[in-house]
Amino acid sequence: MRILNDRDEIAASAGTELGVSSWIEINQDRIDMFADATGDRQWIHVDAERAAEGPFGTTIAHGYLTLSLLPFLGAQVFAFAGDLARVNYGLNRVRFMAPVRVGSRVRIRVEVLEVTDIEKGQQVTLQHTVEIEGGEKPACIAEAVTLLMEPGA
Template sequence: MPDPGVKYIPRAEYEALVGQEIGLSDWITVTQERINQFAACTGDHQYIHTDPERSRHGPFGKTIAHGFLTLSMIAEMMQKLPRIEGVKVNVNYGLDKVRFISPVPVDSRLRGRFTLSRVAEVKPAVIETVFAVQVEIEGNEKPALVTDWRARRYL
């Protein structure tokens, strides 16, 4: 069932978008609650993430989001990107050149910027897409992270 608010594009038109920015997500606030929930899921309770009082005296002046939390938020950020018509399921295939450029202080607002880098049929009825992704921090010149994200689309 198609997701409401998502644009579905015929494959040939989608392939013509290679090299273009195809999506900019809404801003998402990174709350302390989200950071704490991520810490609980991953077992990473380092004080720079979970202890606001101690973090006040640490290198960032407040708690910061885990880099992997920021990376995982790409899944939320990409929900409204245009999609290829006829795809039955999408799966992550991998990430290349992940770089955590800037720390993400608690209560920062993030958004994802997606540029379609590649579309290729890797085997019958399986299309691989590659996006250059930049996760931006509102008011910050440098991004939180950059990566090339690969996904497989099964027709």
């Protein structure tokens, strides 16, 4: 895991890859729990019998399930040290490039695209690439913006 210790180190990380997480399996239980939590019970995600006849030959993870793994997998790759408040500011761009079939394993690769000083701290733009083990294309590429705010700012 890479730890970015202060403002200067965070700023210097722009344009660098922070690292890669370990693989995690996307099983049907995880997909079903996400479906229950979001109310998105579309058959392609939760009906194994019908999905077997569908375009991917099996159930697939929700795109937003894949996206929701960014904080969990990203925490294996990097951390911002110190007493900074870390706030999700938004997403500039998200693309779902390939389906994540049930039983697949995914991991995340994180790169710092840009670091900008702001009044209350720093704005960090990170590119998260969710890779599928053995896949030709990534499952997802997401450009996320995080605000790092100093205490009392």
